[in-house]
Amino acid sequence: MLSANEIQTRLERVLLKVQKPGRYVGGEYNQIIKTWESVKTRVALVFPDIYDLGLPNLGLAILYDELNRRPDVLAERAYAPWLDMETMMRQHGIPLYSLESKHALADFDIVGFSLPYENLYTNTLNLLDLAQIPLFSSERDEAHPLIIAGGHATYNPEPMAVFIDAFVIGEGEEVIHEVVNAYQSWKSNGGARIDLLIALSHVSGVYVPSLYEPDYHENGTIAHIRKLNDTAPLPVRKRIMGKLPEPTWRFLVPNIDVVHDRVAIEIMRGCTRGCRFCHAGIVTRPVRERPPEQIIAAIRNALEYTGYEEVALLSLSSSDYSHILELVNRISNELADYPNLSISLPSLRIETVSLDILEKLRDSKSGGFTLAPEAATDRMRNIINKPISTEQLLETTNAIYRRGWTTIKLYFMIGHPSETLEDVRAIADVCKTVLAQGRKSIGRRATLHVGISTFVPKAHTPFQWAACDTPEIIESKQRLLKRELSGPNLKLNWTDPQETLMEAWLSRGDRRMGKVIFEAWKRGAKFDAWHDQFNFAAWQEAFQFCNLNPDFYTHRPRALNEVFPWDHISTGVRKSYLLQEYQNSQQGLLREDCRSQCYACGILPEFNQLRRQNPGNYWKCPEVASLTVE
Amino acid sequence: MKRIRIQYAKLDPLRYTSHLDMQKIWERALRRARLPLTYSQGFHPQPRLNQACPLPLGVTSRDEIIDIWLNCDSLSAIEILNTLQKTLPDGIRIHQINEIPLNEPPPDRLVIAAEYEITLFEALPPHELERRVAELVSVESIIRIRREKQYDLRPLILNISIIEEANQPIHRLRLRLSARPGATGRADEVLSALGLDATSARIERTRLILEKDASVC
Numbered sequence A: 001m002l003s004a005n006e007i008q009t010r011l012e013r014v015l016l017k018v019q020k021p022g023r024y025v026g027g028e029y030n031q032i033i034k035t036w037e038s039v040k041t042r043v044a045l046v047f048p049d050i051y052d053l054g055l056p057n058l059g060l061a062i063l064y065d066e067l068n069r070r071p072d073v074l075a076e077r078a079y080a081p082w083l084d085m086e087t088m089m090r091q092h093g094i095p096l097y098s099l100e101s102k103h104a105l106a107d108f109d110i111v112g113f114s115l116p117y118e119n120l121y122t123n124t125l126n127l128l129d130l131a132q133i134p135l136f137s138s139e140r141d142e143a144h145p146l147i148i149a150g151g152h153a154t155y156n157p158e159p160m161a162v163f164i165d166a167f168v169i170g171e172g173e174e175v176i177h178e179v180v181n182a183y184q185s186w187k188s189n190g191g192a193r194i195d196l197l198i199a200l201s202h203v204s205g206v207y208v209p210s211l212y213e214p215d216y217h218e219n220g221t222i223a224h225i226r227k228l229n230d231t232a233p234l235p236v237r238k239r240i241m242g243k244l245p246e247p248t249w250r251f252l253v254p255n256i257d258v259v260h261d262r263v264a265i266e267i268m269r270g271c272t273r274g275c276r277f278c279h280a281g282i283v284t285r286p287v288r289e290r291p292p293e294q295i296i297a298a299i300r301n302a303l304e305y306t307g308y309e310e311v312a313l314l315s316l317s318s319s320d321y322s323h324i325l326e327l328v329n330r331i332s333n334e335l336a337d338y339p340n341l342s343i344s345l346p347s348l349r350i351e352t353v354s355l356d357i358l359e360k361l362r363d364s365k366s367g368g369f370t371l372a373p374e375a376a377t378d379r380m381r382n383i384i385n386k387p388i389s390t391e392q393l394l395e396t397t398n399a400i401y402r403r404g405w406t407t408i409k410l411y412f413m414i415g416h417p418s419e420t421l422e423d424v425r426a427i428a429d430v431c432k433t434v435l436a437q438g439r440k441s442i443g444r445r446a447t448l449h450v451g452i453s454t455f456v457p458k459a460h461t462p463f464q465w466a467a468c469d470t471p472e473i474i475e476s477k478q479r480l481l482k483r484e485l486s487g488p489n490l491k492l493n494w495t496d497p498q499e500t501l502m503e504a505w506l507s508r509g510d511r512r513m514g515k516v517i518f519e520a521w522k523r524g525a526k527f528d529a530w531h532d533q534f535n536f537a538a539w540q541e542a543f544q545f546c547n548l549n550p551d552f553y554t555h556r557p558r559a560l561n562e563v564f565p566w567d568h569i570s571t572g573v574r575k576s577y578l579l580q581e582y583q584n585s586q587q588g589l590l591r592e593d594c595r596s597q598c599y600a601c602g603i604l605p606e607f608n609q610l611r612r613q614n615p616g617n618y619w620k621c622p623e624v625a626s627l628t629v630e
Numbered sequence B: 001m002k003r004i005r006i007q008y009a010k011l012d013p014l015r016y017t018s019h020l021d022m023q024k025i026w027e028r029a030l031r032r033a034r035l036p037l038t039y040s041q042g043f044h045p046q047p048r049l050n051q052a053c054p055l056p057l058g059v060t061s062r063d064e065i066i067d068i069w070l071n072c073d074s075l076s077a078i079e080i081l082n083t084l085q086k087t088l089p090d091g092i093r094i095h096q097i098n099e100i101p102l103n104e105p106p107p108d109r110l111v112i113a114a115e116y117e118i119t120l121f122e123a124l125p126p127h128e129l130e131r132r133v134a135e136l137v138s139v140e141s142i143i144r145i146r147r148e149k150q151y152d153l154r155p156l157i158l159n160i161s162i163i164e165e166a167n168q169p170i171h172r173l174r175l176r177l178s179a180r181p182g183a184t185g186r187a188d189e190v191l192s193a194l195g196l197d198a199t200s201a202r203i204e205r206t207r208l209i210l211e212k213d214a215s216v217c
């Protein structure tokens, strides 16, 4: 492998030939460089998309901070080079390297990929290839780095199982240290690679796919998942933090423009709303909140540490944060010494209180107000369990225009189970009413942006049994919306149906999908998340080559007793609970926010010890009776 | 209000940071130092900073100038320097800081020329570079097209010379180019006029020449 110096020399000769060379040099304010030889273990953290998207990623920022605070470890970063740079790197024999010290990734001990979405899978293969590391786990030996992955997509790890040595399921703050520790003791004992894998499988929250094997029925569904090693756990339960640690505020400040150039502070994890299509809402349970003083202290530290003036407060549902009013009041009072501070608070509920909240935050009103009603008829709202009446939506949107915002962004989702064209037409109708009312209030300045995504059934959700709409149906629904929703001050966005298909087959894919991903990559698929790069033909050919039918994964309604490829991964929410919710949805039965009443989804029995260790209101699940000490 | 003029070097890793992004780099460094920036009026208030002579992407510089306006009367230039030193990113090295009158013209208007040093990654065959330089200076005009506009590069080249180093093949040049508004020479344009690929060399701006220094040079 080339040395860091050789890589540096070759880089200088190519960087002026590519767009935005600042992506490839590192050197950001707050980046951490340790002496290579001074540490025991070297970890490369990789976001498999371009720098502009990867640098602001909060998950990797947290791990970077966690690892670099250890004196015995260094963590450095790598991102996917854009096409022009990749060509240059391949031409000049430059392997994928870390931005900090310019070491080849193959020289690290551990390489960790962040996989928040499925459309980063081919990029992951491409990066391994560019790093000159064998793609398949089975082809790697003691001389290669350990390849791990985590992130929301890995709650169904099976499609990537043949490429990744170990998946970290769930929240990474603690478990990443245990992975490093296991690696260190393996290294000092000088064992074989399999010894490392077995040791890792004993770390709670770590899934080592090579220690398991699925057996299939003749019809292609799974018969069962077999352990190949007696000591490996089954199921593998996700890892969560009993108490959320202090939020990271040691952010890197990039030297070039990136997508979210700001401080990001997570105010809570989890969501109690129970929207049935929502993957994040299930896999991040239980709800745990951070105290307002901790959030404010983190904002202050981050502002001082970075020089940013923009802060995003992140959560799945900001309005549900118990102390939201206290928090916004305190931000405007206690951070008054930052007069140009701008705070964004996404995911607000559809109610007029949300306007008060943003006004308190001195929202400039120029960015527009975003709401996500998701569906427009009561029937659909009951099916997806997001009850919000049209009256309430209109009352809110009307107030938004009247109180000074000129742009509203509404997000809907089409393709929910049993959705008809009438339900879709209702989306168009309500959008037209919103805009018409806006015109009445503020005249022609009123603008409406409508974002229409397409539903993809996700593993571990109540809709995991549901079939995905065919592209023809999706197109007919989109056609209707395009026809109805055009005109001045009305902007419509939608998702390409073919990209939706890819997301659908990858989300609920089994282990055989690994070969399809490999073949698609070999045929040129990469940057699947980029509309202009997405290569549908490569995927179709790959399916054909592997003798698999994509419809099996996308359009097939599952039998209620089917064993799913991800059933051996536990989010803590029981499958029987998800099934109940699926059946409730078919009957149009709503289930309320579980803050008001616990529905026993399974989280509490799975994590009762953690709950007991963290009593009080800090978790939003009820308290567990404490053990009587004799 | 105070106006401070900073002279500094812009080096790796900021070499690939554009003029526009440098504005943000300075803003953030000043905010980290909690120095009281002044802002423009209007809907999107912008901090008042003024950088001289944009540096092309990939070019380092040992001599940059930025003016900043601060909302304070008490801090001395030295105190400002001491605070700022702690919050500068890698790649900015301040070598001079002065308080200047508020009504001083913008730094762009003071600069008349800039000097560059060019280091070729690969030396040309012996005497080849010397020959090309001699040929370049012998002509009266060098008509080039940049951004679809035709212009004459020759009068913008005030000086060009070879740097000779003991025991090394010739591979370095020194350039002085005009840097007046509307008459600014680019080092990469000179390279390509010499038949060299602009990406085959390291370019560094070594000095900005101000009008008041003109008599000295």
Ligand code: SF4
Pocket (backbone or CB within 6 Å): A272, A285, A286, A287, A594, A595, A597, A598, A599, A600, A601, A602, A603, A604, A620, A621, A622
């Ligand atoms: S255990 Fe009860 S309160 Fe907690 S997430 Fe599940 S349903 Fe909601």
